[in-house]
Amino acid sequence: MMEKNAKIYVAGHKGMVGSAIVRELERQGYHNFVFRTHKELDLTRQADVEAFFEEEKPEYVFHPAGKVGGIVANNEAPADFMYENMMMEMNVIQSAWKSGVKKLEFLGSSCIYPRMAPQPMKEKYLLTSELEQTNEAYALAKISGLRYCSYLNRQYGTDFISVMPTNLYGPNDNYHPTHSHVLPALIRRFHEAKESGATEVTCWGDGSPLREFLYVDDLANLCVFLMNNYSGNETVNGGSGIEVSIKQLTELVAKVIGYNGEIKWDTSKPNGTPRKLLDVSKATELGWTYKTELEDGIRLAYDDFLNSPMRVER
Numbered sequence: 006m007m008e009k010n011a012k013i014y015v016a017g018h019k020g021m022v023g024s025a026i027v028r029e030l031e032r033q034g035y036h037n038f039v040f041r042t043h044k045e046l047d048l049t050r051q052a053d054v055e056a057f058f059e060e061e062k063p064e065y066v067f068h069p070a071g072k073v074g075g076i077v078a079n080n081e082a083p084a085d086f087m088y089e090n091m092m093m094e095m096n097v098i099q100s101a102w103k104s105g106v107k108k109l110e111f112l113g114s115s116c117i118y119p120r121m122a123p124q125p126m127k128e129k130y131l132l133t134s135e136l137e138q139t140n141e142a143y144a145l146a147k148i149s150g151l152r153y154c155s156y157l158n159r160q161y162g163t164d165f166i167s168v169m170p171t172n173l174y175g176p177n178d179n180y181h182p183t184h185s186h187v188l189p190a191l192i193r194r195f196h197e198a199k200e201s202g203a204t205e206v207t208c209w210g211d212g213s214p215l216r217e218f219l220y221v222d223d224l225a226n227l228c229v230f231l232m233n234n235y236s237g238n239e240t241v242n243g244g245s246g247i248e249v250s251i252k253q254l255t256e257l258v259a260k261v262i263g264y265n266g267e268i269k270w271d272t273s274k275p276n277g278t279p280r281k282l283l284d285v286s287k288a289t290e291l292g293w294t295y296k297t298e299l300e301d302g303i304r305l306a307y308d309d310f311l312n313s314p315m316r317v318e319r
């Protein structure tokens with residue numbers, strides 16, 4: 006259990022997940038933080054990361070920093086996704102071990118499970134068959150981070166854990182028109198359609214694929230919960246366990262935003278994987294469950310979108 010005055014470093018604290026982890030830690034009474042922005046400390050630079058850990062000596066580390074993007078971004082820049090994520094995680098995890106960090110939590114992602122993994126996906130399915138081609142580079146980097154944590158535990162007795170979040174959304178999301186994830190992309194599209202008075206919006210595929218979404222503050226709650234209640238080499242899935250079709254999701258976003266026009270489906274465009282759902286029984290058995298229903302979460306996310314700049318760049 007982290008003491009309330011423990012010194013905590015959240016890598017990537019300005020990002021969507023990092024800022025939610027800080028909010029959750031503050032809510033629970035933690036206050037002794039150390040932060041560095043991307044500009045102040047480039048986590049891909051090994052010597053700088055080592056010097057930072059030696060100087061600050063944090064006791065606990067959350068590691069949500071990373072290069073993150075949707076299918077298009079991952080597909081366009083596999084070399085960048087592999088190099089930046091691999092360097093960041095190796096540097097942070099290794100420096101944490103060397104400088105005697107008590108516990109570290111690394112963040113994976115549900116998209117790194119095998120392409121044809123049985124549904125819902127259990128933690129043990131990791132690395133059991135071929136990866137998804139479009140984000141293979143990202144997956145290889147993230148899997149290396151997960152495994153590096155468990156190898157350090159085995160070889161050096163560290164207490165480094167990981168969590169595997171499903172699709173996340175919420176405050177500080179990335180609303181880039183082509184490089185964002187599906188939910189923030191829909192928020193932006195329907196907002197713009199409403200603003201411009203458009204009478205129809207066309208979406209890709211037929212809307213049938215099933216997906217799972219988790220409000221980022223719920224994921225942050227799980228991250229702190231695991232830091233305080235879980236040790237082990239196997240990762241822990243973080244999701245709601247609830248599926249929604251892309252069509253239902255689209256209609257929900259349109260409703261929250263107040264877009265009253267038509268929604269058309271371009272079935273000449275690919276649908277993607279028919280179903281992607283995490284098995285969250287492990288987190289449930291540990292005593293955690295999600296709190297925010299999808300419609301409430303979209304409302305909160307849309308408020309954040311309206312109250313902040315377009316957030317193409319942070």
Ligand SMILES: NC(=O)c1ccc[n+]([C@@H]2O[C@H](COP(=O)([O-])OP(=O)(O)OC[C@H]3O[C@@H](n4cnc5c(N)ncnc54)[C@H](OP(=O)(O)O)[C@@H]3O)[C@@H](O)[C@H]2O)c1
Pocket residue numbers: 016017018019020021022023042043044046047048049069070071072073089093112113114115170171172173174177178179186319
């Ligand atoms: N978003 C999702 O749906 C989702 C789903 C599953 C898992 N995850 C996990 O959650 C993590 C965080 O995702 P997110 O959505 O919060 O991403 P995000 O908003 O883009 O946050 C990533 C943070 O890392 C920082 N960063 C990137 N490169 C850096 C570098 N070289 N040195 C220092 N800082 C650097 C970014 O700073 P700048 O913005 O200044 O570059 C940003 O603050 C991911 O790594 C992934 O493991 C996310």
